[in-house]
Amino acid sequence: MPARLLAPLALSQGDPAGIGPDLALMAWLARDRAGLAPFVYIGAADVLRHRASQLGLSVPIVETDIDAASGLFSESLPVLSTGTMPHVVASKPDSASAAQTIRAIELAVSLTMAGKTSATVTNPIAKSVLYAAGFGFPGHTEFLADLASQATGTSVMPVMMIAGPELRTVPVTIHIPLRDVPEALTEQLVYDTCRITAMDLKSRFGIANPRLAVSGLNPHAGENGTLGSEDDAIVAPAIGRLRAEGIDAFGPLPADTMFHKAARETYDVAICMYHDQALIPAKALGFDDGVNVTLGLPFIRTSPDHGTAFSLAGTGKARPSSLIAALRMAADMAANGAT
Numbered sequence: 001m002p003a004r005l006l007a008p009l010a011l012s013q014g015d016p017a018g019i020g021p022d023l024a025l026m027a028w029l030a031r032d033r034a035g036l037a038p039f040v041y042i043g044a045a046d047v048l049r050h051r052a053s054q055l056g057l058s059v060p061i062v063e064t065d066i067d068a069a070s071g072l073f074s075e076s077l078p079v080l081s082t083g084t085m086p087h088v089v090a091s092k093p094d095s096a097s098a099a100q101t102i103r104a105i106e107l108a109v110s111l112t113m114a115g116k117t118s119a120t121v122t123n124p125i126a127k128s129v130l131y132a133a134g135f136g137f138p139g140h141t142e143f144l145a146d147l148a149s150q151a152t153g154t155s156v157m158p159v160m161m162i163a164g165p166e167l168r169t170v171p172v173t174i175h176i177p178l179r180d181v182p183e184a185l186t187e188q189l190v191y192d193t194c195r196i197t198a199m200d201l202k203s204r205f206g207i208a209n210p211r212l213a214v215s216g217l218n219p220h221a222g223e224n225g226t227l228g229s230e231d232d233a234i235v236a237p238a239i240g241r242l243r244a245e246g247i248d249a250f251g252p253l254p255a256d257t258m259f260h261k262a263a264r265e266t267y268d269v270a271i272c273m274y275h276d277q278a279l280i281p282a283k284a285l286g287f288d289d290g291v292n293v294t295l296g297l298p299f300i301r302t303s304p305d306h307g308t309a310f311s312l313a314g315t316g317k318a319r320p321s322s323l324i325a326a327l328r329m330a331a332d333m334a335a336n337g338a339t
């Protein structure tokens, strides 16, 4: 456990029919080998016990209050219970569990904002399952920002960053249909996303002068306007404003040639215009140890880079490496004094 980290990490259960419970159990079993800081699982203890038994994993699961959680961690997996869950079957998603899934995220965030936990680490949710139950946010990222805005009374703009050992990427637009991207992309959005990224790479990742490589939207970054106008009309002016403020942003770059090894050495983060432009290279290069971190929040939030992988839940085939990387990154950020 890093010396300065006093409060445990909050780990939300995610979709209980997905691999979140499996990964939490596996991460706890790997705690010493992986050098993990104490974490408290926030969710349904009965689902976790059932999954442990299904997987044949010997994990003592202890329901606790938050103050006792860190002290229990070496001998048992502490659980802060969100109450009794409707019946859950591994790999069978059911929107009846949505309220509990959301409650676990809310509880993790409120504990983290109160300083009772040092960071929030989220297990994956299935967006469509929550949408079916009326969840009004595209994903965690926007939900967390809303919770933070409500708690602080100030507007919070979240930025998604996928961070792996070889590459960090940020999508400027996130979970919207591809056909809506050009409409959603504005100079202000590109500018704000880059500014928040630069600020957080400094304050949370210790990069003194972050280099931001900004992609274009169109093939060949628009080929001088002949393959689309957005690169010259939206992306380039945003980069001009950033540079005028001393932020080392450059582009717009053709997205197809900015991810090879030599290109990656020229920047600290790639700012991309839409979800797949950012997440395909990030997951191709680092699926097993990539971390999804939300920048711009007044607290630390990380997550594995993958989803609920329903078909693997309860089989023992899910790999916990990305969750372990997310737990480690959150603990490092907290120990380094980032909030």
Ligand SMILES: NC(=O)C1=CN([C@@H]2O[C@H](COP(=O)(O)OP(=O)(O)OC[C@H]3O[C@@H](n4cnc5c(N)ncnc54)[C@H](O)[C@@H]3O)[C@@H](O)[C@H]2O)C=CC1
Pocket (backbone or CB within 6 Å): 019, 123, 124, 125, 126, 127, 128, 140, 292, 303, 304, 305, 306, 307, 308, 309, 310, 311, 312, 317, 318, 319, 320, 321, 322
């Ligand atoms: N942070 C979050 O809450 C995220 C949630 N999702 C949600 O997850 C659901 C499923 O999404 P998919 O696109 O199928 O992505 P997915 O990441 O769940 O699965 C993609 C592929 O990777 C495999 N995989 C994923 N995690 C793995 C692990 N830990 N070990 C071994 N193999 C693993 C799966 O078996 C599948 O073949 C969707 O509903 C989506 O909304 C997706 C990404 C992130």
Ligand SMILES: NCC(=O)COP(=O)(O)O
Pocket (backbone or CB within 6 Å): 125, 138, 139, 140, 141, 142, 279, 292, 303
């Ligand atoms: N594709 C990334 C993803 O779905 C994660 O979204 P979020 O739930 O962290 O907002």
